[in-house]
Amino acid sequence: MSHSISDIASALGAEAFGDTDLRITGVAEPADAGGDDLALAMKPDYAKGLGQGAARAAMLWEGADWQALGLEAAIVAPRPRMAMAGLTRMLDPGPGYGPGIHPTALIDDSAELAPDVAVGAYTIIGAGVRIGAGSIIGPQCHIGPGCELGQGALLHNGARIGPRVRIGDRVTLHPGAAIGMDGFSFVTPEENAVEKARASLGDAGETRAQSWVRIHSLGAVEIGDDVEIGCNTCIDAGTVRPTRIGSGTKIDNLCHVAHNCEVGRDCLFAAMVGIAGSTTIGNNVVFGGQVGVTDNTSVGDGVVAGGASVILSKVPAGRVILGYPATKMETHLEMYKALRRLPRVLADLAGGNKAVSKTPKSD
Numbered sequence: 001m002s003h004s005i006s007d008i009a010s011a012l013g014a015e016a017f018g019d020t021d022l023r024i025t026g027v028a029e030p031a032d033a034g035g036d037d038l039a040l041a042m043k044p045d046y047a048k049g050l051g052q053g054a055a056r057a058a059m060l061w062e063g064a065d066w067q068a069l070g071l072e073a074a075i076v077a078p079r080p081r082m083a084m085a086g087l088t089r090m091l092d093p094g095p096g097y098g099p100g101i102h103p104t105a106l107i108d109d110s111a112e113l114a115p116d117v118a119v120g121a122y123t124i125i126g127a128g129v130r131i132g133a134g135s136i137i138g139p140q141c142h143i144g145p146g147c148e149l150g151q152g153a154l155l156h157n158g159a160r161i162g163p164r165v166r167i168g169d170r171v172t173l174h175p176g177a178a179i180g181m182d183g184f185s186f187v188t189p190e191e192n193a194v195e196k197a198r199a200s201l202g203d204a205g206e207t208r209a210q211s212w213v214r215i216h217s218l219g220a221v222e223i224g225d226d227v228e229i230g231c232n233t234c235i236d237a238g239t240v241r242p243t244r245i246g247s248g249t250k251i252d253n254l255c256h257v258a259h260n261c262e263v264g265r266d267c268l269f270a271a272m273v274g275i276a277g278s279t280t281i282g283n284n285v286v287f288g289g290q291v292g293v294t295d296n297t298s299v300g301d302g303v304v305a306g307g308a309s310v311i312l313s314k315v316p317a318g319r320v321i322l323g324y325p326a327t328k329m330e331t332h333l334e335m336y337k338a339l340r341r342l343p344r345v346l347a348d349l350a351g352g353n354k355a356v357s358k359t360p361k362s363d
Contacts, residue, residue: 001025003090005057005073008038011090012083014059017066018073022057025089030055038087041069043079059083095156097138108145120157132169150225162237168225168247176232180221183236183243183259183277186212215239216260224248225266230255236277246283264301269352282317 002023009016030049033039039055041047041064050058050069057073061081066074077083096315101107102121111129120124120139129143132151137143141155144162150169155161159173162180173179193204207343218334219238224247229235233251235243236259243257246265255273257263263275264283273287276295285299288307293299300317310324323332 002036005038005075008087008090009075012075012077012086014071014075014077014083016075018057018071020073022073024057027087028053028055030058033058038075040084042084059087095136095138095154097136102139114151126163146182162220163236164220165223166220166242167223168227170226171223172228173231174231174233174253177229178232178234179223179229180237180243181234182214182217183239185215185217185277186240187215187257188212219243220261221245227251230271233257252289258295270307 002025005016005022005024006020009020025036027040028037030039030041030046031052033053033055035054035056035277037055039050039053039058041050041058042061044061047060047064047069054344056071057075058066058069058071058126059075059077061080062076062078064074064076093173097118097120099118101119102123104121105119105123105125105189107113107119107125108127108129110127111125113119114133116133117131117135117339119137120141122139123137123141125137125143126145126147128146128235131137131149132153135153137155138157138159140157141159142161146164147161147167149167149317150171152170153167154172156173156175158175160178166351167179178342190210192210193207196207197204217237217239218242220241221235221237222242223245226248227245228250230251230253231254232253233244235257237243238260241260243259244262245257245265246267247268249263251269252271252273254271255269257275258277260278261275261281266283267281267285269287270289272290275281275293278296279293280297280298282299282301282303284302286304288305288309290308291305291311293311297311297314299311299315300319302318303315304320305311305324305326306329308324309322309326311321312325313323315326320329323329
C-alpha cells in the first residue's frame with residue numbers, strides 16, 4: 001500500500017511541500033531510506049543522514065529548508081513525534097490475524113461474541129464471556145469464565161485473562177500478558193516474623209516455624225478504556241475488591257501490579273515496574289524502568305519517578321523523584337554528589353589528623 005505526501009500531510013494535520021503527489025510505501029531512518037521511503041529526519045542531527053540514503057521525501061522539523069537538503073518533497077509538523085504517532089498508525093499493517101473464528105478455537109456455548117469478532121487458533125473462551133464488536137482475539141489466548149471485553153479489544157497470541165475480569169473498549173494485551181490471576185497473599189496461623197519485624201521496624205523476636213496458608217483472590221480485575229499492557233506483564237486479582245487500572249494507562253513489558261492496587265488514568269510504566277499490594281497510584285504518573293513501589297502506600301497525581309527508583313513511602317502530587325529510597329530528584333543528585341566527594345574528604349581529613357599528630361608540643 002502506498003500513500004501520497006499530500007494524503008499523509010492532510011491526515012496528520014501537517015504541511016506538505018514540493019512534489020506532494022509523490023507516493024511512499026514505508027518509513028525509514030535517513031541513512032537507511034530508499035526512494036519509496038519517507039525518511040524520519042525530525043531534528044537537524046537526524047537530517048545529516050539523508051546524504052547516506054536515497055530518500056526523496058522526509059518528515060522534518062519546523063523551519064527546515066527541505067530544498068537545501070536535496071529532497072523532492074517534505075512534510076513539516078509542529079510536533080513531529082506526535083505526527084509520527086499518526087504516521088505509524090497509518091502504515092501499520094496490523095498483527096495479521098485472520099478474520100472469523102478458527103475451527104480449532106474452543107468457545108463455550110454460553111459465551112456471547114459480537115458478529116464480527118475474530119478468534120485465532122487454539123484459543124479458549126470460557127462460560128459467560130462477552131466480547132464487544134470489532135475485537136480481535138489472537139491464537140492460543142485464554143479468556144476465563146464471566147469475563148467482559150469491550151469493543152475493539154486486541155489480544156495478541158498467548159494473552160491470558162482470569163475469571164470475572166472486566167475490560168473496557170480498545171484495550172490491547174500483548175503476548176504473555178496475564179490478567180486477573182490469584183494475588184500473592186498468604187497468612188500463618190499465628191503472628192509471623194514478617195509481621196513482627198514490620199511492627200517493630202526490625203526486630204522479628206522469637207517465632208516458631210509455620211506453614212503459609214493462601215488467601216484466595218475473589219475480587220478480579222477492572223481495566224478501563226484505551227489501556228495497553230505489555231508482554232509478560234501480570235496484573236493480579238484483588239482479594240475482595242477488584243484491582244483497577246484506569247483508562248488510557250500504558251504498561252510496558254515485564255511489569256507487575258499486585259492485588260488490590262488502584263492505578264489512575266493515563267499513567268505510563270516502563271519495563272520491569274513492580275507495584276506491591278494495596279497501593280494507590282494517581283493519574284498521569286510516569287515510572288521509569290525498574291521502579292519499585294512498596295505496599296499499602298500512595299503516589300499522587302503527576303508524579304515522575306526516574307528509572308530504578310524505590311518508593312518506600314507516600315509521594316505527594318507533582319513530585320519528581322529518584323533513587324533508593326526515592327527522594328526529590330534535586331535532593332538525590334546532591335546526595336550523590338556528596339557521596340562521590342566522600343573519599344576525597346576522608347583522605348583530606350586523615351591527612352589533617354596526621355599533620356596535627358606530628359605538630360611539636362609547645363612548652
